[in-house]
Amino acid sequence: MAEFNLTLNEDQLQLKDWVHEFAKDVMRPNAEEWDDREEFPWPIVQEAAKIGLYGIDFMMNAMGDPSGLTLPVAIEELFWGDAGLGMAIMGSGLAAAGISGNGTPEQVIEWVPQCYGTADDVKLGAFCVSEPDAGSDVSSLRTRAVYDEANDEWVLNGTKAWITNGGIADVHVVVAAVDPALKGRGQASFIVPPGTKGLSQGQKYKKHGIKASHTAEVVLDDVRVPGRCLLGGKEKLDAKLARAREAGRTGEAQPAMKTFEATRPSVGAQALGIARGAYEIALDYAKERVAFGKPIIMNQAIAFKLANMATQIDAARLLIWRAAWLGRNGGFKNGEGSMSKYYASETAVRVTEEAIQILGGYGYTREYHVERMHRDAKIHTIFEGTSEIQQLVIARAISGLRIE
Numbered sequence: 043m044a045e046f047n048l049t050l051n052e053d054q055l056q057l058k059d060w061v062h063e064f065a066k067d068v069m070r071p072n073a074e075e076w077d078d079r080e081e082f083p084w085p086i087v088q089e090a091a092k093i094g095l096y097g098i099d100f101m102m103n104a105m106g107d108p109s110g111l112t113l114p115v116a117i118e119e120l121f122w123g124d125a126g127l128g129m130a131i132m133g134s135g136l137a138a139a140g141i142s143g144n145g146t147p148e149q150v151i152e153w154v155p156q157c158y159g160t161a162d163d164v165k166l167g168a169f170c171v172s173e174p175d176a177g178s179d180v181s182s183l184r185t186r187a188v189y190d191e192a193n194d195e196w197v198l199n200g201t202k203a204w205i206t207n208g209g210i211a212d213v214h215v216v217v218a219a220v221d222p223a224l225k226g227r228g229q230a231s232f233i234v235p236p237g238t239k240g241l242s243q244g245q246k247y248k249k250h251g252i253k254a255s256h257t258a259e260v261v262l263d264d265v266r267v268p269g270r271c272l273l274g275g276k277e278k279l280d281a282k283l284a285r286a287r288e289a290g291r292t293g294e295a296q297p298a299m300k301t302f303e304a305t306r307p308s309v310g311a312q313a314l315g316i317a318r319g320a321y322e323i324a325l326d327y328a329k330e331r332v333a334f335g336k337p338i339i340m341n342q343a344i345a346f347k348l349a350n351m352a353t354q355i356d357a358a359r360l361l362i363w364r365a366a367w368l369g370r371n372g373g374f375k376n377g378e379g380s381m382s383k384y385y386a387s388e389t390a391v392r393v394t395e396e397a398i399q400i401l402g403g404y405g406y407t408r409e410y411h412v413e414r415m416h417r418d419a420k421i422h423t424i425f426e427g428t429s430e431i432q433q434l435v436i437a438r439a440i441s442g443l444r445i446e
């Protein structure tokens with residue numbers, strides 16, 4: 043077990059500086075343009091791939107860190123640069139986490155690299171859980187997976203909603219109901235390999251923020267995938283279904299929840315990066331902007347706002363680092379992953395709003411980034427478990443009760 047340490051090691055400090063350079067030199071200057079264009083920023087992701095920031099090696103290195111802190115440290119810097127571009131770079135990570143969390147070692151080796159491709163031939167992954175009628179309530183998925191024994195194939199049918207990289211990804215990881223009566227326990231995850239017939243992109247959503255990240259419906263129309271595309275394998279699934287039927291349990295332990303549990307500190311780190319970015323802009327501005335003959339920071343009303351922002355940002359980082367460390371060293375006990383995601387995302391919304399207030403009229407325009415940061419922050423209280431769902435997870439963990 044690695045010791046929990048607030049001092050980053052030499053490798054982590056170097057990585058932090060390296061990601062920060064990219065965020066400062068490549069992401070920040072291009073953020074407004076891609077926000078306006080609302081298109082997937084291929085040139086930026088390709089540039090990230092060229093320097094090794096987007097790719098399997100980077101993810102393996104970060105995931106292999108026993109302290110767990112490398113990934114949140116890198117993500118904080120990326121999202122400090124820009125959240126829309128950051129999400130375009132990080133989006134494949136959710137698919138990779140879904141495969142790593144549920145697949146066999148052979149499946150991980152085969153499919154995770156295909157979620158990234160190579161520096162010269164960038165690929166994307168998508169993790170498809172949510173549906174038009176099932177977002178928070180992931181146990182009610184309607185997408186069905188039926189086994190065709192004669193051909194050893196799974197047949198997938200359904201519609202997935204709000205999928206990051208949906209339809210433009212090379213590898214889609216799809217969570218579907220094998221036995222809907224068992225709710226979450228009757229679900230499994232499937233790889234839909236590149237070019238599989240029957241998978242198509244539905245509507246592409248126009249969004250409030252993180253506009254450079256591609257979000258779309260994914261339609262599955264008689265999609266046939268080989269038996270080996272069932273993550274974890276058939277034997278394991280059959281045993282799980284048999285246990286669930288015997289126990290008559292229909293709880294929510296299901297593949298998507300396992301993935302989301304593991305990725306919560308990373309999502310918290312995304313929100314943290316946005317919050318810090320906005321706070322730094324507001325601090326600089328408050329020292330320079332003169333009103334009534336003195337810099338506006340000389341008023342407690344402004345200085346105290348900044349003091350609160352700094353405090354909440356540091357508190358968020360501490361929760362994230364603790365959760366990331368626990369994720370690698372013994373697991374969450376009292377909903378620490380949810381605490382980190384919940385607190386950081388609410389902080390990001392508050393801090394970015396205060397940043398706009400501190401910048402006054404300028405803050406409301408696009409000139410100073412904080413307006414975009416505020417729009418980008420909001421998604422963090424919604425995706426990968428809304429704030430209310432995080433509170434539910436924490437409440438259940440601390441009480442041991444099935445609070446509804």
Ligand SMILES: Cc1cc2nc3c(=O)[nH]c(=O)nc-3n(C[C@H](O)[C@H](O)[C@H](O)COP(=O)(O)OP(=O)(O)OC[C@H]3O[C@@H](n4cnc5c(N)ncnc54)[C@H](O)[C@@H]3O)c2cc1C
Nearest residue numbers: 169170171172176177178204205206257425426427428430
């Ligand atoms: C930009 C974007 C990217 C996304 N990317 C992905 C992706 O890559 N893959 C994927 O699978 N999904 C993705 N999602 C979907 C996202 O995870 C869901 O939108 C989210 O989980 C919320 O689900 P919902 O929208 O159905 O809201 P609902 O579940 O309908 O919730 C609506 C409101 O009711 C509240 N609520 C619901 N149930 C309870 C309860 N029991 N107690 C208290 N309050 C409750 C919620 O907190 C929320 O405020 C993405 C969404 C967006 C917007």
